[in-house]
Amino acid sequence: MSFVGVCSRLNDLQVAALLRTVRSGLICGALALTIALSVSESSRADEGGVSFWVPGFFGSLVATPQQPGWSLATIYYNTTISAGGNVALAREFEIRNLPVNLQAQIYASLHASGNLGFVIPTYAFATPVLGGQASASLVTAYGQTNASLMGTVSGTVGPIPFGPRSDSIGDTTTGPADLIPQFAVRWNAGLSNYMAYMTGDIPVGTYSSSNLSNVGIGHGAIDAGGGYTYFNPTTGQEFSGVLGLTYNLTNPSTQYQNGVDMHFDWGASQFITKQLQIGLVGYAYKEIGCDSGSGDLVGCFQSQVVGVGPQVGYVFPIGGMQGYLNLKAYGEFAGADRPTGWNAWLTFVLSPAAAAPPSSASMVTKAPPRN
Numbered sequence: 140m141s142f143v144g145v146c147s148r149l150n151d152l153q154v155a156a157l158l159r160t161v162r163s164g165l166i167c168g169a170l171a172l173t174i175a176l177s178v179s180e181s182s183r184a185d186e187g188g189v190s191f192w193v194p195g196f197f198g199s200l201v202a203t204p205q206q207p208g209w210s211l212a213t214i215y216y217n218t219t220i221s222a223g224g225n226v227a228l229a230r231e232f233e234i235r236n237l238p239v240n241l242q243a244q245i246y247a248s249l250h251a252s253g254n255l256g257f258v259i260p261t262y263a264f265a266t267p268v269l270g271g272q273a274s275a276s277l278v279t280a281y282g283q284t285n286a287s288l289m290g291t292v293s294g295t296v297g298p299i300p301f302g303p304r305s306d307s308i309g310d311t312t313t314g315p316a317d318l319i320p321q322f323a324v325r326w327n328a329g330l331s332n333y334m335a336y337m338t339g340d341i342p343v344g345t346y347s348s349s350n351l352s353n354v355g356i357g358h359g360a361i362d363a364g365g366g367y368t369y370f371n372p373t374t375g376q377e378f379s380g381v382l383g384l385t386y387n388l389t390n391p392s393t394q395y396q397n398g399v400d401m402h403f404d405w406g407a408s409q410f411i412t413k414q415l416q417i418g419l420v421g422y423a424y425k426e427i428g429c430d431s432g433s434g435d436l437v438g439c440f441q442s443q444v445v446g447v448g449p450q451v452g453y454v455f456p457i458g459g460m461q462g463y464l465n466l467k468a469y470g471e472f473a474g475a476d477r478p479t480g481w482n483a484w485l486t487f488v489l490s491p492a493a494a495a496p497p498s499s500a501s502m503v504t505k506a507p508p509r510n
Contacts, residue, residue: 190397191362191397195467197379197381198406199450200370200406200408206493207265208265210263210491212261213488216257220252220478220480220481221480253284254283254284255280256282257279258279261274271326273323275321277320279315281314281354282313285352312350316354317340317344320338323336335364339361344356348393358390358396359388364381364384366379376410377409378406379406380404382401389432398426400424401425403423403424407420414455416450417452424445428441443476446472456492460490461489462487464487465488466486
């Protein structure tokens with residue numbers, strides 16, 4: 140999800156209430172909180188190469204406090220990815236297109252793409268919680284994913300030869316994604332800002348274990364972590380990073396349980412004017428536990444990927460509130476047991492404008508009377 144808040148206080152640069160995404164990315168990516176957006180179930184990690192967390196969900200200014208009240212983030216997310224034999228074989232096992240006791244070799248390629256729209260309402264509380272600012276968000280999404288697999292598989296089922304068999308499979312899925320609630324607390328200490336968050340997946344999205352592509356991921360998950368943002372309003376420089384861990388529940392349709400996933404999203408930027416921001420974003424994703432369950436027919440299957448790319452943001456007033464527009468993109472590399480490619484996030488956030496400092500006249504008016 141960098142969809143989560145981006146600066147929400149009016150400072151020298153007037154970069155106020157920008158709202159992870161969370162997220163992540165939003166703005167940075169989107170509400171981070173793990174987005175159960177499985178953008179094409181053949182596109183991300185763990186079971187069949189699909190993970191609950193969408194790398195890039197968090198981004199710049201993620202740990203800075205927000206303006207109290209309601210804010211709304213909308214995100215357009217687009218991804219195109221591909222993978223070779225290991226992921227293609229895992230997907231064929233997952234959709235039950237191969238005998239479960241097959242000892243197989245596969246020469247195949249998997250290609251997938253996804254287009255999703257996110258709507259993420261967030262409420263930031265004015266009353267402190269644990270000495271910091273608390274916020275609650277809900278990530279919803281709707282979109283379309285498609286995937287295709289082409290290649291040749293051969294092997295043995297016990298002592299009996301199997302194949303070689305040529306496979307050409309493809310499908311498209313359109314519908315709502317899973318629901319992802321998120322709770323976060325942020326603390327400010329001068330130029331340093333800190334955040335702790337917890338999120339999870341409610342698997343109500345469009346999903347079928349027989350589909351090559353899905354919009355939901357088919358299982359619940361819990362994700363939690365912490366983040367840090369350095370932001371200097373005088374120089375306009377910032378750096379943010381969020382480290383999190385995902386615990387996955389068993390998929391009841393496939394009896395497959397993903398291992399524990401670790402993810403790190405980061406963003407670095409420079410405000411070159413009071414409104415214009417440019418910089419870099421990136422992520423590293425690594426499955427640190429092994430997959431398991433009676434439906435695991437491919438073994439440990441630990442996925443990993445690294446991504447990096449540019450970002451540009453713009454802050455502007457709109458109808459008495461504050462608008463923030465951010466575009467970021469990632470190119471992926473160092474992938475294993477997971478499709479790799481590229482993805483782009485276009486985020487618009489509407490949030491309360493930061494309160495203007497009191498004028499000298501109002502200060503005189505409100506000053507206590509002299510004795």
